[in-house]
Amino acid sequence: MGVGVSRLEVIEGPSGRRRRTKAERARIAAESMMPGVTVTEVARKHGTTRWQIYDWRKQIRKGNLMLPENLAALPFFAELVVDDRAAAASAVVTSCDLEILVGDVVIRAGSGADEGQLTRAIRAARAAAS
Known part of the structure; x- marks a missing residue:
């Protein structure tokens, strides 16, 4: 008695996981550090989580992520x-x-x-x- 798959649905498109460049991560983290801006607002705007932004901010402090020159000068x-x-x-x-x-x-x-x-x-x- 073989039980087979009667219907298989293939979902195409993005998996929900985004790959961001180091420059994008640094830019988003820097945006979250601007006066009057909350991490939650920035996370919603860019479709990420607060915890991810906090991690990127920590990477900037450690020197693992560098701010783009145009942002570092601000x-x-x-x-x-x-x-x-x-x-x-x-x-x-x-x-x-x-x-x-x-x-x-x-x-x-x-x-x-x-x-x-x-x-x-x-x-x-x-x-x-x-």
């Missing part, structure tokens, strides 16, 4: 908070002209720090905080 801004007590205390420190607070991280820069150095420091602090 400034990432952090909220500036001025605290009068901190301003009075920093008057004692002569080598620090600027102090930037990103989450729990304090970035202190002298007058010789250029925009590129500050941008990289702020990005690193934001990536570490997420």
